Amino acid sequence: MSPISENASIDLDADHDDLRGAVRALCTKYPGEYWRAKDRERAYPTEFVTELTKAGFLACLIPEEFGGSGLGIGAAAAILEEIHSTGGNGGACHAQMYTMGTVLKHGSAAQKQSYLPKIATGELRLQAFGVTEPSTGSDTTQLRTTAERMGNGYVVNGQKVWISRAEHSDLLLLLARTTPKEKVAKRTDGLSVFLVEMKDAIGHGLTIRPIRTMINHATTELFFDNLQIPASTLVGEEGKGFSYILDGMNAERILIAAECIGDARFFIEKASSYAKERVVFGRPIGANQGVQFPIARAYAESQAAALMVKKAAALLEAGRPCGPEANMAKMLASEASWHAADMCLQTHGGFGFAEEYDIERKFRETRLYQIAPISTNLILGYIGQHVLGLPRSY
Numbered sequence: 001m002s003p004i005s006e007n008a009s010i011d012l013d014a015d016h017d018d019l020r021g022a023v024r025a026l027c028t029k030y031p032g033e034y035w036r037a038k039d040r041e042r043a044y045p046t047e048f049v050t051e052l053t054k055a056g057f058l059a060c061l062i063p064e065e066f067g068g069s070g071l072g073i074g075a076a077a078a079i080l081e082e083i084h085s086t087g088g089n090g091g092a093c094h095a096q097m098y099t100m101g102t103v104l105k106h107g108s109a110a111q112k113q114s115y116l117p118k119i120a121t122g123e124l125r126l127q128a129f130g131v132t133e134p135s136t137g138s139d140t141t142q143l144r145t146t147a148e149r150m151g152n153g154y155v156v157n158g159q160k161v162w163i164s165r166a167e168h169s170d171l172l173l174l175l176a177r178t179t180p181k182e183k184v185a186k187r188t189d190g191l192s193v194f195l196v197e198m199k200d201a202i203g204h205g206l207t208i209r210p211i212r213t214m215i216n217h218a219t220t221e222l223f224f225d226n227l228q229i230p231a232s233t234l235v236g237e238e239g240k241g242f243s244y245i246l247d248g249m250n251a252e253r254i255l256i257a258a259e260c261i262g263d264a265r266f267f268i269e270k271a272s273s274y275a276k277e278r279v280v281f282g283r284p285i286g287a288n289q290g291v292q293f294p295i296a297r298a299y300a301e302s303q304a305a306a307l308m309v310k311k312a313a314a315l316l317e318a319g320r321p322c323g324p325e326a327n328m329a330k331m332l333a334s335e336a337s338w339h340a341a342d343m344c345l346q347t348h349g350g351f352g353f354a355e356e357y358d359i360e361r362k363f364r365e366t367r368l369y370q371i372a373p374i375s376t377n378l379i380l381g382y383i384g385q386h387v388l389g390l391p392r393s394y
C-alpha cells in the first residue's frame with residue numbers, strides 16, 4: 001500500500017471543538033494556584049479528578065452500554081490536550097483512558113459488566129498500571145514479578161516501581177509472569193495481565209510505598225509478598241498478556257503525546273504574551289528576533305508533532321496498525337513540549353523561575369515525557385528496527 005492510500009480513510013480533521021470547549025470551561029475552575037498548591041504539598045488533585053469524572057470526560061472511551069460516551073482515542077486525546085494547554089496536569093488521571101483498551105478488548109463479559117459502569121460513574125477508579133520493575137526497567141519481558149497458579153487463583157510475588165496513582169486507584173492493571181522464561185519459546189510469551197482490586201490486596205500481600213519525585217505524580221513502589229488473587233482477575237488468556245499490554249501502549253503513547261501538545265501550547269501562549277508585554281531597552285522583547293524566532297520555532301515544531309498525533313489517533317480509531325505513528329507522535333511531541341518549555345523559561349528571564357508563573361512547574365512536569373512511559377532511545381530503537389529494518393539494538 002502506498003503512503004497516500006494508507007492515509008486515504010483516516011480523518012485528520014476531527015477536532016472535537018465542542019468537547020475541547022467544555023473541558024477548557026471546567027479547567028478554568030482549576031487555575032494555576034490550585035495546581036501550584038497540589039504541587040507544593042505533593043497532594044492528589046482529587047477535586048479536579050472528581051469533577052472531570054462527574055462530567056463524563058474520563059469515561060469517554062467506555063462504550064455507551066456501560067455508561068460511558070463511547071468516543072474514540074481522538075476525543076480522549078483532545079480532552080487531555082486541553083487540560084494541559086490550560087496549565088493543568090492530566091497525569092493525575094490519564095491511566096483510566098489508556099488502560100481502557102486492554103479491558104475493552106480482552107476483558108471478560110463479567111469483568112466489563114462489574115467494573116465499567118462503576119468506573120464510568122466514578123464509583124471505582126482504574127488509575128494504576130503496573131508494568132515497570134526496578135531491576136529490569138525498559139526490558140519489560142524480563143520482568144520478575146510472578147503470578148503462580150494455585151488452586152482457584154494465583155499467588156503474586158515480586159516488586160514494581162514507578163507505579164503511579166496506586167494509592168488513589170481502586171483497580172490495578174498488573175503485568176506478571178505466569179510461565180517461567182525458561183519454559184516459553186519467545187520471551188514475550190508467558191506474561192499475563194490481571195485486574196487487581198486494591199482493597200482486597202493492600203495489607204494482604206501488597207504494600208505500597210510512595211516515592212517523592214521532582215513532580216507531583218503520586219508515584220509509588222509496590223511490593224507483592226504472597227498476594228492471593230482469584231482466577232477471575234485474569235484478563236484474557238493466560239500467557240498472552242504482553243501483546244495485550246502492547247495494544248494498550250499505542251493508546252498510551254498517543255494520549256501522552258496529546259498532553260505534550262497541550263503543554264507546548266501552554267508554553268507558547270505564555271511566551272508570546274510575555275514577549276509582547278515585557279519592555280526592555282525601550283521596546284517589547286518580542287521585537288527582537290533572538291526572542292521571537294525561538295517562539296516561532298517552538299510553534300512550528302509543535303504543530304508538526306500535532307499532525308503526527310492526529311494521524312496516530314486516526315489510525316488507532318480506524319482499527320489500523322499504528323505502532324510507528326504512535327511512537328513517533330510520542331517522541332516528537334515530547335521533544336516539542338520540552339523545547340517549548342525551555343524557550344518559555346528563557347523568554348521570561350528571571351521571572352520564569354518564580355513559582356507564580358507556573359512555568360517552572362510545567363517545565364518539570366513536561367520533562368517526564370521523554371522518559372516515561374517509554375524513553376526516546378527505546379522509540380528510536382523501535383523505528384530503527386521495525387520501520388527501517390536495521391539490526392536489532394535491544
Ligand SMILES: Cc1cc2nc3c(=O)[nH]c(=O)nc-3n(C[C@H](O)[C@H](O)[C@H](O)COP(=O)(O)OP(=O)(O)OC[C@H]3O[C@@H](n4cnc5c(N)ncnc54)[C@H](O)[C@@H]3O)c2cc1C
Nearest residue numbers: 129130131132137138162163164217372373374375377394
Ligand atoms: C514519574 C514516573 C511515573 C511513572 N509511572 C509509571 C506507571 O504508572 N506504570 C509503570 O509501569 N511505569 C511507570 N513509570 C516507569 C517508566 O515507564 C520508566 O521509567 C521508563 O519506561 C524507563 O525505564 P527505566 O526508568 O527503568 O529506565 P532504564 O530502562 O533503566 O533506562 C535508563 C536509560 O537508559 C536508556 N537505555 C536503556 N536501554 C537502552 C538501549 N538498549 N539502547 C539505548 N538506550 C537505552 C533509556 O533510554 C534511559 O534513558 C513511571 C516513571 C516515572 C519517572
